[in-house]
Amino acid sequence: MAWTQGDLTSSLSIVIALAACLSATTSEACTGTREFCTPVLGLGAHQYWGTHQYWDTHQYRDTDQYWDAHQYWGTHQYRDTHQYRDTDQYWDAHQYWDTHQYRDTHQYRNTDQYWDTDQYRDTHQYRDTHQYRDTDQYWDAHQYWDTHQYWGTHQYWDTHQYWDTHQYWGTHQYRDTDQYWDAHQYWDAHQYWDTHQYRDALPSVNLLDTSTILGDWGWMTYPSHGWDSINEMDEFFSPIHTYQVCNVMSPNQNNWLRTNWVQRDGARRVYAEIKFTLRDCNSMPGVLGTCKETFNLYYMESDRDLGSSTRESQFLKIDTIAADESFTNVDLGVRRLKLNTEVRGVGPLSKRGFYLAFQDIGACIAIVSVRVYYKKCPATVRNLASFSEAVTGADSSSLVEVRGECVGHSEERDTPKMYCSAEGEWLVPIGKCVCSAGYEEQRDSCMGKLVMIVTEYMENGSLDTFLRKHDGQFTIIQLVGMLRGIGAGMRYLSDLGYVHRDLAARNILVNSNLVCKVSDFGLSRILEDDPDAAYTTTGGKIPIRWTAPEAIAFRKFSSASDVWSYGIVMWEVLAYGERPYWNMTNRDVINSVEEGYRLPAPMGCPSTLHQLMLDCWQRERSERPRFAQIVAILDKLIRNPDNLKCTGTVNRFTQTRLDRGLLDLTSCLTVEEWLDSIRLGHYRDNFAMAGYSSLGMVMRMNIEDVRSLGITMMGHQKKILSSIQAMRSQLLNTNGPRRHL
Numbered sequence: 001m002a003w004t005q006g007d008l009t010s011s012l013s014i015v016i017a018l019a020a021c022l023s024a025t026t027s028e029a030c031t032g033t034r035e036f037c038t039p040v041l042g043l044g045a046h047q048y049w050g051t052h053q054y055w056d057t058h059q060y061r062d063t064d065q066y067w068d069a070h071q072y073w074g075t076h077q078y079r080d081t082h083q084y085r086d087t088d089q090y091w092d093a094h095q096y097w098d099t100h101q102y103r104d105t106h107q108y109r110n111t112d113q114y115w116d117t118d119q120y121r122d123t124h125q126y127r128d129t130h131q132y133r134d135t136d137q138y139w140d141a142h143q144y145w146d147t148h149q150y151w152g153t154h155q156y157w158d159t160h161q162y163w164d165t166h167q168y169w170g171t172h173q174y175r176d177t178d179q180y181w182d183a184h185q186y187w188d189a190h191q192y193w194d195t196h197q198y199r200d201a202l203p204s205v206n207l208l209d210t211s212t213i214l215g216d217w218g219w220m221t222y223p224s225h226g227w228d229s230i231n232e233m234d235e236f237f238s239p240i241h242t243y244q245v246c247n248v249m250s251p252n253q254n255n256w257l258r259t260n261w262v263q264r265d266g267a268r269r270v271y272a273e274i275k276f277t278l279r280d281c282n283s284m285p286g287v288l289g290t291c292k293e294t295f296n297l298y299y300m301e302s303d304r305d306l307g308s309s310t311r312e313s314q315f316l317k318i319d320t321i322a323a324d325e326s327f328t329n330v331d332l333g334v335r336r337l338k339l340n341t342e343v344r345g346v347g348p349l350s351k352r353g354f355y356l357a358f359q360d361i362g363a364c365i366a367i368v369s370v371r372v373y374y375k376k377c378p379a380t381v382r383n384l385a386s387f388s389e390a391v392t393g394a395d396s397s398s399l400v401e402v403r404g405e406c407v408g409h410s411e412e413r414d415t416p417k418m419y420c421s422a423e424g425e426w427l428v429p430i431g432k433c434v435c436s437a438g439y440e441e442q443r444d445s446c447m448g449k450l451v452m453i454v455t456e457y458m459e460n461g462s463l464d465t466f467l468r469k470h471d472g473q474f475t476i477i478q479l480v481g482m483l484r485g486i487g488a489g490m491r492y493l494s495d496l497g498y499v500h501r502d503l504a505a506r507n508i509l510v511n512s513n514l515v516c517k518v519s520d521f522g523l524s525r526i527l528e529d530d531p532d533a534a535y536t537t538t539g540g541k542i543p544i545r546w547t548a549p550e551a552i553a554f555r556k557f558s559s560a561s562d563v564w565s566y567g568i569v570m571w572e573v574l575a576y577g578e579r580p581y582w583n584m585t586n587r588d589v590i591n592s593v594e595e596g597y598r599l600p601a602p603m604g605c606p607s608t609l610h611q612l613m614l615d616c617w618q619r620e621r622s623e624r625p626r627f628a629q630i631v632a633i634l635d636k637l638i639r640n641p642d643n644l645k646c647t648g649t650v651n652r653f654t655q656t657r658l659d660r661g662l663l664d665l666t667s668c669l670t671v672e673e674w675l676d677s678i679r680l681g682h683y684r685d686n687f688a689m690a691g692y693s694s695l696g697m698v699m700r701m702n703i704e705d706v707r708s709l710g711i712t713m714m715g716h717q718k719k720i721l722s723s724i725q726a727m728r729s730q731l732l733n734t735n736g737p738r739r740h741l
Contacts, residue, residue, distance in 0.1 A: 203389060203424065207262050207270060208372040215241060219259055220308055226255030226360065235337040246364040248284060248291040253362040256312065259370070261305035261353050267374030268394035269347030269422065272297065272356055274321065276340055279364035283328035292362040294322045297344055301351040315357050318344050339368060345422075346372075348394030375424035381407060381444035383432035385416030396422045406433035409446040458509035458517065466510050468577035474514075476606060476644050479573050482516045483609075484634040489518035490566060491627035494559045501557050503565035504546045505572040544586040545579075549593055550621060560621035566630065567616025568599075574609060575602035582703050588714065597718055600725030606644040608637065671698060678723050686710055699727050 210217050221227040227245045234240050245255050264270060274297070281291035298315035325338040346354070358367060377400075379389045385404030393400045404416035414431035421427050435446035460466045463482070486508055493500060500518070507520035542552060548564035550556050568580050580599060581589045598617050601610035612633060618624045625633075637643050671692055675681045686709040692698050701724055706717050 203376045203378045204373045206373045211369045222256045227257040242366045244366040245360045248287045248364050251290045255360040257358040259356045263353040264349050270374045273343045273371040275369045277366045278323040278326045280326035280328050294320050296320050296359040298357040299346050301354045303352045377420035377424050377426050382429050384410045385433050390420040392422050409436050409439045459512045460510035462506050463508035463510050464505035464577040471576040485516040487631045491631050494627050499557050500562050560624050563616050563624045567613040570613050571599050574605040603728045
């Protein structure tokens, strides 16, 4: 088929002049002058006016031609009309003025003669009028103030007595006020979510809106005698542009109207909102059997604009559309525009754009406007999770899963998700976020609590810096006292259900009496009452060297993971602020711990304290001691200092012992013998060429010294360093005579 662009026919002046006149009733009328056959106003042709069919209609009797016929003026038909009663001839008949017929008319009641009679003032008719209600007699009647008549007036509604009653709060009058709409309980109530106000607020994106186009829409029509592009006046005399067709006298109509190419903008399903008027076939004589009251809606997808080269067979039918209301001659006379609005979904769509097409099969119809749009679920916050706006799915039953992001100062408890429905509404919220420690939920955000932590002044600052500044200046008992204070603080936090997550010497404060207190609760979290409860986080940095393996691998924090960190703090204290794992990278630390490597005892560290460290570093968190047990062990060591000797023992939580596998210095006199004892004798030349001729020189080596020898295998480096640390510990804590190394 050959699509053509319809010619614009301006019928504006004709519409204004003949708006209340005749309707098209013959095929000749509609084919002879097309602009007179518009379905919005239904105007007729001149040749129709001269027929007897026209003269017998009410339409003719309303014309000046009919009223001027002399024979009409003398008939009873004329004298019974309102037209006659408005003439001087009628009003001057004296007998009329005295009749009840006159006194019952509105004309009489509007005269001073009627209003001034006592008869009128005593009637209920008078008492119900505003004239009576404005008199002092009415307002001064005490019984009035107590009547329902008063309670229903605006006078009462303006009093404080009314505004403060529950009667007011439950009325539609209240619900229409800004005070009601701004009330938080309304926005959160199902009453709001179920209203059209909410649904109309759902975001949509227009792809086409003809109401914003001035003049012709530029659409294609087929055949040429089908749809017309016509300017009209609506019922308020505002100009509108329409596409119209009214070939109701001829059978087998097939008139097509096609939109321009519309890009879908990423939408997989769109909606077409069509506003149209349709004429009632029964209001047009002689069209039964050929007149229809429906039209068909089609669409076609394409990746580019095809111009006029589209065929009828390429289009897919969406639906047959009927009008809820059709208009008749009566509606034309009073310029009542019965506008229908129908919405149809189109999809699923996959190509870059599409066309809509309207097929007329014999109706008298005008397309007033077409809007094509797609729906989106609006951006929202639910359960402290922020959800960005989402385009709806491809069909009416599809749900698009959207994952939410926790709002500021909150963390995931369960992964937040919601589903965007085809109607642009959020459904099935799953999961949630919770406010971080120190924050509390306020509507859809987490606000910082007004919390003040008041502590005493700790003169010596952080523990790690303090220990490095006083390297080797404290006794073992003093160091154990510091550890006991830290353990007591962690026991208190653990009993309250808190996990610290960042326990390290840098976060311990020391006062002038060497009393240590735990600080820096920036990463702390509260747990459930279950002592084995754990907290799982999804982001943020982790202090690798102080963190338990399960917390690194699975971000699973618990009081047991704080115990692991406490073991590292013990090592820091006994090593006087030395960096745990020295210069190893974080990745090396993770791999080494996973392979079973544990920090060796610092120089001068009693074996009992190192064993406690090893207990804190058990792989299984259930095998680690609790803080209450740690404090009890330290108290026992303080009361019995002899237990701090290298041969002293305390209760153990595992069977691992520090002296298991230690080097026997009595059997190793040279560097070569030492290397052979740890099965690394093939590195003899490396040590010899670097000048390490005695074990004393070897025991002063660090990780960089080992690497400088050309020893690149990570496992061999660890084995050498562990043996060196073991030699240091054994030499410093042996009860026998010291040897010269």
